[in-house]
Amino acid sequence: MKMRLGELADKLDLVLDGDPDCLIEGISTLTNSRANTVSFLANPRYRTALENTSAAAVIVREADRDFCPVNALISRNPYLSYAHLSALFAPNLSSEQAIHPSASIHPGAKLANHVRIGANAVIEDGVELAAGVEIGAGSVVQQACYIGAYSRLMANVTIYHHCRIGERVLIHSGSVIGSDGFGFTRDQDRWVKIHQLGRVLIGNDVEIGSNTSIDRGAIDDTVIGDNVIIDNLVHIAHNVSVGSGTAIAGCVGIAGSVEIGENCTFAGGVGVAGHLQIAPASTLLAMTMVTHSLKHPGVYASGIPADEQKIWQKNAVRFRQLNDMARRLRALEKALLPSS
Amino acid sequence: MKMRLGELADKLDLVLDGDPDCLIEGISTLTNSRANTVSFLANPRYRTALENTSAAAVIVREADRDFCPVNALISRNPYLSYAHLSALFAPNLSSEQAIHPSASIHPGAKLANHVRIGANAVIEDGVELAAGVEIGAGSVVQQACYIGAYSRLMANVTIYHHCRIGERVLIHSGSVIGSDGFGFTRDQDRWVKIHQLGRVLIGNDVEIGSNTSIDRGAIDDTVIGDNVIIDNLVHIAHNVSVGSGTAIAGCVGIAGSVEIGENCTFAGGVGVAGHLQIAPASTLLAMTMVTHSLKHPGVYASGIPADEQKIWQKNAVRFRQLNDMARRLRALEKALLPSS
């Protein structure tokens, strides 16, 4: 994959200050730049790296142009331009065969034009795959699912029956959509299963990482809004709804029936207890433990940051005395500061 | 799937106060009720929803019967009746073919009557599948496993060699049973693998969610008791034993050789360090960190609930001074309250 720098500037709609015939073969970071690549300066504090770059060209803001010792591509938002650039250099990995002969496709499935299905994939009865859908090797799409146009399942994805997935959705390997919600009730001393009759509905332009699980609803559906992005090893329980534009990083667990507003950001390892609401545009820092609804947008955190074990241990022991300490402090104040 | 309300009442062994010929097509929640469905009132605080329901019938306690504006099904435990109802409306997803021709079944495997095996599933040498077992598409059952009657693996499940699974067990997609325990020892500056020679033994009436991992034992076995229910993305390390009737919610991690008693409840995100005991009937709230054995039944918790980040940060800084604060508080008491 090679491209003239002038052509590349045109495709990214950027002004080029330099040689349009320079040949570009890839992308590199400023701190690890290589010849014949394009790099970018998104954060001014890397300006020293810019001045020492080995890249053939760098995407910079107008204000950084004079510090660029090589070809400059002028952008109002270099990081966004880099995102567009990354799409140009993404490899096309489609196989020659549209439908691999080893795939198992039920005659009751409906496949639109330009559908691609990988080796040993399984498409069950009543499934409908819209135009341009790609199903990776070993993936299983169970009965009566609908997958919207240009959506892609990577290898070894599982979609349970009757789920609906929007357009341009990307689901990574090992993820499971539509497994049963964790619904049981006690009959005397036994757990009795509550069969999970809802579905998972996924909007358009969603990305779901690897080894993530999204359970189907008990009665109503689990709903993932448009343009939601979800990382690896995330657990989304039954009847959760995730508002559009929300980002959920790795290892997050969301218990049942939680309602997450639009445009929230969940850092890694956050946990949310069941039946809570999270206000739109909330940000939850890493490993936050949410045990009550967050009704107002804001930045939330919890937990204790890492410390040397010996110090931590002494403090952790005192945590167990904290209520007692508070009472004793109050008693001291009362005894000694009469005005308090 | 349609059923007369009278027939439905008979199957659930409930008294019907209403029209037995009313035709029922599904289940709905009270807050999102639909015509031709049955709903239920498990919690009296939703009585307003009951009074405004659009459902054709509602399962209610005798005490709530008079508030039900539609057909009433009288139950001593509406939530349990709903569980039974959910089984009636669970779709039958069995394919026409008992054994899909693309499945790879070793001639040394023994299949009892009414076994069903999905597309591209793999059954290795020496495997024994009891009557009514269903193996989902793409699942792999390795050498010499035994799977008891009416147990079901959904799609893309992996069972390592020599594991034993009881009757009526349900294992969801992406889960892995019998992977090697994390056993290594240092030989000078290198990790040396300890081969994991135990098995995983799973009792009867167990359910395991999606993308859960249960490791085989190092020498002895990892043991999951009868009627244990386990959610998604749970990690159960080697030689753990889980007592019967215990429930483990999503994202829980149990380190090696932990012994969990019967009828415990683990909320999401709990972590238990290695070689500990958890007393029977213990309840661990979400994200509890267990670093010492819990010898007595009880409700346990830990962690810091979410707060606004600015407030949390100030408090988290003070946590590092907590031991110092406790000493200073004691010094004040000694100096100023001679009797203390």
Added chain:
Amino acid sequence: MKMRLGELADKLDLVLDGDPDCLIEGISTLTNSRANTVSFLANPRYRTALENTSAAAVIVREADRDFCPVNALISRNPYLSYAHLSALFAPNLSSEQAIHPSASIHPGAKLANHVRIGANAVIEDGVELAAGVEIGAGSVVQQACYIGAYSRLMANVTIYHHCRIGERVLIHSGSVIGSDGFGFTRDQDRWVKIHQLGRVLIGNDVEIGSNTSIDRGAIDDTVIGDNVIIDNLVHIAHNVSVGSGTAIAGCVGIAGSVEIGENCTFAGGVGVAGHLQIAPASTLLAMTMVTHSLKHPGVYASGIPADEQKIWQKNAVRFRQLNDMARRLRALEKALLPSS
């Protein structure tokens, strides 16, 4: 699998104090010992179990020899000798067929001698498998990957395109290597994908547990050093580097671009925020939350250990007042201890 005790002593390079013709069929733990097995005493506090053992032979230190009522194998490091012993009794599970006929192997893949490929596995174009590589049933190795000699993928593993895996690597089921890093940027009110063009590079003698995800780098590569051992359900984000000899237990999450030194130990459930450095030889206790770089080797911890819920709740409420308490304590000191 049976072996004379004398032969076993020779293979483990241990001195035998006992009957070389005793027949050994397996391994047992001291606390659950069985006839015709070898056990080991690694920790002197189990000496009572030694004295009551039913094993045919026990690996002991010279100092424990006199307490051993049965055949003794004398070792300077019984636990390491047990590791070597475990390798002798590990079952050989290779199938008769080197390449299962149902595997889908692209003609553009290059397979060295003694490669084994399981049922329904998929090997794509440009893949290179070195001598002795084993690919488990249902595993998918995407375009242009390289897998070094004697490495093994268990069943249902997924390796994305262009990744490189060293020699003698073992990857357990459900794990995903090379899925896209979680890279997006906002374009006004929309998430725009940053295509992930780096690879995952895995060194030699690495083990990766089940259902673990290691993402490919955004531009540069994600790098796992030699002899790294990683447990189940671990999330390693894009551009992380893990130094050789580091051990990472289950449910750990490492955010993007974290640099982990050599010979670190991460207990279960640890979380590390993005772009941090962890000094070599650091130990992080279970569920530690790392939000700043750990520049010096040491033992680190965080979090609040489990307590009875009623007690915990009172203390957790006080945590929210901790900054206030610290100020009030200081005020008391100032008012009442003029010298402070």
